[in-house]
Amino acid sequence: MQMLLETYNLELKELLALAKKYTKDEVEFCSLISAKTGKCPEGCKYCSQSSYYMTNIPTHPLVDVQDVIKTAKEAKANGATRFAIVTSGTGPLDKDMDKLCEMISAINDIGLKSCASLGILKDGQAERFKEAGLVRYHHNINTCRSYHDKITHTHTYDDRIDTIKKVKQAGLELCCGVIIGMGETVEQRVEMALELAQIQPESIPFNILTPIKGTPFENYSDKIDEENILRTAAIFKIANPNSSVRLAGGRKARLTKENMELLVETCSEAVLIGNYLTTIGITPQEDLETLKKLGKKLSV
Numbered sequence: 518m519q520m521l522l523e524t525y526n527l528e529l530k531e532l533l534a535l536a537k538k539y540t541k542d543e544v545e546f547c548s549l550i551s552a553k554t555g556k557c558p559e560g561c562k563y564c565s566q567s568s569y570y571m572t573n574i575p576t577h578p579l580v581d582v583q584d585v586i587k588t589a590k591e592a593k594a595n596g597a598t599r600f601a602i603v604t605s606g607t608g609p610l611d612k613d614m615d616k617l618c619e620m621i622s623a624i625n626d627i628g629l630k631s632c633a634s635l636g637i638l639k640d641g642q643a644e645r646f647k648e649a650g651l652v653r654y655h656h657n658i659n660t661c662r663s664y665h666d667k668i669t670h671t672h673t674y675d676d677r678i679d680t681i682k683k684v685k686q687a688g689l690e691l692c693c694g695v696i697i698g699m700g701e702t703v704e705q706r707v708e709m710a711l712e713l714a715q716i717q718p719e720s721i722p723f724n725i726l727t728p729i730k731g732t733p734f735e736n737y738s739d740k741i742d743e744e745n746i747l748r749t750a751a752i753f754k755i756a757n758p759n760s761s762v763r764l765a766g767g768r769k770a771r772l773t774k775e776n777m778e779l780l781v782e783t784c785s786e787a788v789l790i791g792n793y794l795t796t797i798g799i800t801p802q803e804d805l806e807t808l809k810k811l812g813k814k815l816s817v
């Protein structure tokens with residue numbers, strides 16, 4: 518802990534140069550569909566989709582398989598090699614399992630690697646998804662253990678770890694990351710990096726909070742500045758040299774173009790392209806231009 522904290526506080530240039538040593542020159546693009554949006558019974562304080570808060574977002578039930586196919590084909594045309602089905606809710610409902618499995622196999626048939634982010638899993642569900650051909654399951658720790666009860670009261674950190682264990686036991690790859698800027702301390706950012714090093718996910722999505730009006734975190738835009746966003750991404754990469762740090766939500770809203778490029782250059786090997794769940798992202802064309810400018814290759 519102490520050593521990584523000292524690393525976090527290195528001179529910024531030195532810290533980013535160190536992170537760059539662990540960062541490959543290839544960048545993977547992935548994309549997603551919000552296959553079920555809103556009306557979630559969970560109370561995550563950062564989330565526009567929780568029914569605890571008045572956020573007035575458009576909601577919809579589980580989409581049709583054809584909608585997933587259409588969006589996945591567009592993502593592939595934009596350079597994505599992975600595509601995720603993302604649903605709101607505590608976890609997959611029994612009545613949706615067959616349809617979700619159909620979606621997974623349809624994504625694989627298009628020639629994309631299938632990913633799914635469907636919440637907390639019950640016994641046997643990870644195995645069902647594995648049989649359907651799912652490659653990777655996404656389930657964030659969101660924040661470190663010592664801060665988790667400040668971000669939701671409807672489930673625990675250990676509930677999340679339980680799903681992470683189920684994913685690994687079923688032989689699925691794991692995508693597991695965080696949202697930073699939710700009021701955590703620097704020490705807690707280091708704690709997150711070390712917890713992820715224990716979990717060893719293949720991929721670490723790195724989200725920066727986009728404060729949403731109506732949620733308890735709506736005024737949290739000052740909880741982290743750009744320099745500390747860079748510092749956090751750098752220690753994530755240094756502590757997790759074998760995991761891809763994936764730039765995801767918040768990069769457009771919370772970073773200047775220059776700092777976003779610095780992040781791609783020094784700390785990250787994957788980018789979530791297009792729009793996020795309920796927030797707007799950066800166009801795939803802009804991301805391609807960034808890679809070109811930085812001399813990085815798009816992973817195919």
Ligand code: SF4
Nearest residue numbers: 557559561564567605
């Ligand atoms: S983060 Fe997921 S589980 Fe939490 S409220 Fe939002 S949709 Fe529900």
